[in-house]
Amino acid sequence: MAPSTVFLEPDSLLTPKEKNKLRKPVVEKMRRDRINSSIEQLKLLLEKEFQRHQPNSKLEKADILEMTVSYLKQQSQLQMKRSFHKSSQFDYREGYSRCLQEAFYFLSLHKVRTETQTKLLSHFQK
Numbered sequence: 001m002a003p004s005t006v007f008l009e010p011d012s013l014l015t016p017k018e019k020n021k022l023r024k025p026v027v028e029k030m031r032r033d034r035i036n037s038s039i040e041q042l043k044l045l046l047e048k049e050f051q052r053h054q055p056n057s058k059l060e061k062a063d064i065l066e067m068t069v070s071y072l073k074q075q076s077q078l079q080m081k082r083s084f085h086k087s088s089q090f091d092y093r094e095g096y097s098r099c100l101q102e103a104f105y106f107l108s109l110h111k112v113r114t115e116t117q118t119k120l121l122s123h124f125q126k
Contacts, residue, residue, distance in 0.1 A: 036061075042068050100124055 039061050107117050
């Protein structure tokens with residue numbers, strides 16, 4: 001069979017439907033390249049984490065995505081725990097400070113200073 005040449009008409013002669021038909025494979029390849037690039041970046045970013053779970057194994061794209069989701073969920077839970085712990089500490093300090101203010105106010109109402117009041121004030125200031 002003799003080689004055939006495909007003659008492409010200039011863009012101005014193509015209908016929009018024909019232009020889309022020609023452009024679709026190129027756009028699809030660019031989309032797949034972006035997806036693959038992102039998956040490769042995830043693999044590089046979480047390489048140590050992947051080695052802990054599946055050392056010496058070639059990871060498929062689906063494995064990389066699943067392990068990334070799992071890792072992100074794990075990190076989110078840790079962040080929530082840390083946030084709760086900090087919030088609890090803040091609440092405790094805030095409550096203690098408020099209680100201290102009330103105690104000072106109460107003790108200041110009594111003009112006579114007893115030894116117990118003095119010791120208590122001294123203790124609170126520590």
